[in-house]
Amino acid sequence: MSKNYLKGRGAQLNKTNKFSELIYETRNDFLEFCRVEGEEANKNKTQYIPIFPKTIVNKVTSPDIGMAFSMNPYQGCEHGCIYCYARNTHEFWGYSPGLDFERKILIKENAPKLLEAKLKSKRWEAKTIVLSGNTDCYQPAEKEFKITRACLKVFLKYKHPVGIITKNALILRDLDVLKELAKDNLIGVNMSVTSLSEETRRVLEPRTTTTKKRLEAIRLLSENNIPVNAMLAPIIPGINSHEILNLAKAVSQNGAISFAFTVVRLNGAIGEIFSDWIYKTMPNKAQKVLNQIKECHGGTLNDSRYGIRSKGEGKIATQIHDMVRIARQTYFKDKSFPKLNSKLHKQYKDGQMRLF
Structure with a gap:
């Protein structure tokens, strides 16, 4: 691992926002000044910034996402997953998809x-609205x-179906x-x-829950009759x-x-952020991993075609699909995720069940 690795973060750089007219760079003379003065050149602290949107429920128009509506209580994510496709959306708020995210x-x-109100x-x-x-x-x-x-309590009050991804x-x-x-089969x-x-x-995923705790969470949720779908994603060749x-x-x-x-697909700014990261964290296998990702997407790090972009093509992608098929046949035969209940909400629209 590189000596310049920034512990506790995924991204190792703050790539310039593509919408910004200005470009920021950390110069060596500035770093030297900070060293001499005993100051921090890069304050690696998380900031919470309040915003006040006018709407919260988003209609999902992408045909291969698997959800109709979503909502996000937070923009940006401290988990710092290096591969996260949501990094690009931080640019719309005026921030970098790298460390700012x-x-x-x-x-x-x-x-x-x-x-x-919605x-x-x-x-x-x-x-179903997905959180x-x-x-x-x-x-x-x-x-x-x-x-x-607080949002889950609103869904419960109005008997409305909700999905969670976490x-x-x-x-x-x-x-x-x-x-x-x-x-009521609402979750x-x-x-x-x-x-x-x-x-x-x-x-x-530097600031996420350990795998052991995630598996425990799956177990406890399932024991309480809350259906759980596991997201084994993204699959990154060579990792x-x-x-x-x-x-x-x-x-x-x-x-x-x-x-x-x-x-995995590294769309937008994520290609550069991921590439910089892997050369700093896994230098011995960096080129191999990047080449295998490209092999899944026609020679590039990203393929934007609906239906193909998240599944990949080529020999490596086929091997992944074959392993997934075997896994389903072996461990999930005759199992399926239930459709959530959307029939109760109408009678609870005013916050309580209608009597007449």
Whole structure:
């Protein structure tokens, strides 16, 4: 690992925002000045920045995502997963998709009120809304702000179906609300498990829950009749692609009833951020991994074609798909994730069940 590696973060650089007219660079003379003066050149602290959006529920138009609506209580994510596709969205807020994405977290404290207004709207018809389609709703900021918990209570009040995507065992804090939602089949959880190796997990996803705790979370959720789909994603050739069968076995043994996967693609600014990262963390295998990712996407780090972009093509992608098929046949035969209940919401639109 490079001596310049920034511990506790995924990205190792703050790539310039493509929408910015200005370019910032850290010059050697500035670094020397900071050394002489005993000052920090790079304050590696997380900032929480309040914002006040006018809407919170987003319609998902991409045909290969697998959800119709999503909402994100936070923008940016302190988990720092190096491969995260959501990094690019931070540029729309005026920040870098690199370190800014992990260190400047935008907080939507009015999210529960916006959600309630949406669910009460006469024109709204119940369809599963997923927390979160972009950044993790149980990232470290949730410990302090509890926006996700407040939103879950809104979903429960209006008997509305909700999905959760997370890789944080903090979800267990809200087990009381999740159990109430589960009584009416209103909740489904997607728990991301990327590697069984803690060494791999730490460098890929530096501020996430350990794999052991994620598996425990799957087990406890399942024991409380909350359906769990495991997200074995992304599969990165040369890093975790050899773990597919073991990952599938582990999540199945802990109660997951299905799993999904994607082949990593490094779209937008993520290609440069990931490449810089892997040369600093895994220099001996960096070129091999990057070449194998390119082999899955027609010679580039990214393929934007719907239906193909997250599955890949070519020999390596075919091997991954073959392993996934074997994993499903071996550990998930005759299992399927349930469709959530959207029939109750209409009679609870005003916050309580209609009597007449």
